[in-house]
Amino acid sequence: MPRTRSFIGIVTLLAGITGLNLLVLTDDPFAVLVLIPFAICAISGAIWLLLLAVGFVRGLGQGRSIQGFNAVASSLAFLGICIVLYAFSVQWRASWDLTSEGRRSLSDQTVQILKGLDKDVSVYCFFTASDDPQVAITRDKARRFLERCQQLSYHVKYEFLDPQVDQGKLDSLDISRVPKQGAVAVQCGSRKRFIPLSERTARLEERDFVNAMLNVVRNTDPKVYFLTGHGERDNANGTDPDAAGLFRALIGREAYATDALSISVADAKVPEDAAAVVINNPKSDLLPREIQALDTYVAGGGRLLVLMDAWWKVAGGGESVEQLRPWLRQRFGIVFGDDLICSKETGATVELYSDFGAANLGVKDAAVRGSYNDQHPVTRGFDKRMVFKAVRSVTLAPSIPKDVAGDVLLRSMPQYWAETNLAMLQQEKKAEQDPNELKGPVSLAVAVTLKTASALGDTGSTRDGRVVAIGNSYLSTNEEIKQAGNLNFLLNTVAWLTENEELIAIRPTGKEDAPLLLSIGEQRAVAWISILGILQTVVVAGLIMGFIRRRHQ
């Protein structure tokens, strides 16, 4: 019997090892070549256990067998108890955030939204199987965040995928590229939102996730209207390089409905279902009644996106006085300059980066790092390069109305200035910076928020009006919108303009740490204490103890 049992044990072991080797070689756990040795292993293992049990029963009269059985049984029982207790601790969905701001917990708004969820939301997290610690940290954070969300709502279902392996899922979600840091796609039915992650965000931001979730679970698509009738860029033409049909189509892919808007003479008002109105480089000015309609719309919590190229002059809207730009200035404090942003090195081509690098010196504005405002939702964490061809300045007036709050979204690098002598520029193809011209970094896009009296349902809060003004419309053309930076910026802008109020209070979870400043002396001190100081203390302690022991011997 013992010999037979040993033989079968050896067969079991060899079959298992063979199966493992074949599994590694074939990389297919269900291949016949792999299943056969594992099946032999399982069968012979079962026979071995049976023989062991028979041997045990026969040896029941001996104390060793009983003692051995007791030891194994009690160990297994204790293991079972530990597993059950651990399972209880996992089910006890408690988490105590001991950080002072509670920045590792979900906000109250998010908890409320999750508890009110009544549709299944699928979350697909795409992370490459990379050794990069940054990617691993981001992936781990996303997993923990989604675990917490799932604890509050079983409607949240998440899955972690490798974009290099699960190409089919990427295709089904219409995702063409996943950033190195990873990305998250949120889907509910046919509606989906894509959240790319960047090194700056380094986490799945709670706000971005909740925004995406709200977007995909709602029943109606917010409608974005494109103003027409003033020579705006053609939003129905998706082939002409100078048209903007692709911009409208891409907005449609982001779960927005789109339509053209022509403010009629008889009933000059913006439709009530307008989540946002886009004014894309009108070549002729707006009429006073159209301005009035837009004013009423924004004052009622409407959202406006205005793009105007440089050199745009009033072609006459039937009135002698310019309408649109003065209205924007007077009502919102937005100033579209009569200028063109230039630099000696690149002329009128303006490049935007997330960091000025060495050019940061002397530029004081901690909120706006590089070309992008790191505090504003539109450009927070923005790290794409953008290129403008012929852009004008868009600034906030020195005194803006009391009910308006404004932020600069984009600014040029410091070496650019706002050239106002456009005649010389056009004729002589040269520009010289004058003392009275705006020096770099020059503001190129602003966002303002208008406090309104428009109540937001039964929430007790009001919906604010928002306007984003950009000194260039080329970025929205079929040719230029293919650049990732331009597209992302425009989509972010539309997302912010159509955003729900309840998300305003959700703060970003990333804590802004101050840089750790260590002088050379302090670095040396840290190195000495940490390495040599402690080591020498241990050595000296050892020598002292040895000396004391020798004296007592």
Add this chain to the structure above:
Amino acid sequence: MRNTWAIFRREFASYFVTPMGYVIVGVFATLAGLGFTLQFVMYSWHSQAPSAYGLTGVPDFEEQMLAPFLVYCGFLVMFLGPLVTMRLLAEERNRGTMELLMTHPLRDREVIFGKYLAALGMLVMMMALIVVHLLIVAHFATVEPTVLVLGFIAAFMMGAAFLSWGLFVSAMANSQVTAGVMTFGLWFVFYILGSLGDNMPEKIASPEAWPAVVQQLIQFGYSLFRGVVRELPLDAHANHMAQGVLEPRDIAYYVLFTAFFLFLTFRAFDSRRWRA
């Protein structure tokens, strides 16, 4: 209790009768100091000029420096832990004093707890060195004390769990070297499994031709295996504690892990009697 204390004192002192204790603590101090200095100074450079290192902002101190350092210290304990635990019970067998120990009027729990406490004493000495680093952190950086304390506790619990494992292997092995190698080897296997677990896909694609019941069974078994593999590594539960988040399952894991291997140590110790 008196006997436990006597065994603890004897075992703990024996670490420092020979240079071994000093060597272990010294090596730990050097490696921890090197790791700390490198991470701390590198973080300082990264935070002052993020763009030069491909970052777009000042990295989070706790996430990028503190938590990884504390988990690294836990790893160091696991590397040096076999040297602490391998002699606890295996040496008794080697020197032939095991029979003397077992015939002495000492309860098993007094022997095992006494030896385990001695190993914990070595761990406390190593942790005391980390306190110096944490004081440096508190002096130069703005870190919440609760986060520091929780991270320290996480590293200690990792070490304590690992020492219980080492004690069990020492109880099973016949020589110190075997005990040390087995302790380290088994830990390394778990570590590799944990790394693999992170990269395992959520679902496994079984052949579609197989019956649905079989496919579901396979999926269930795979999910169970994947869950176990991802939960097993000792460092898997320390990261979030080191960032200031306390969850019952993290504490439960370390406590139950320690309790289980101490229980196995009791069984292994007891088996010497009826196997003799």
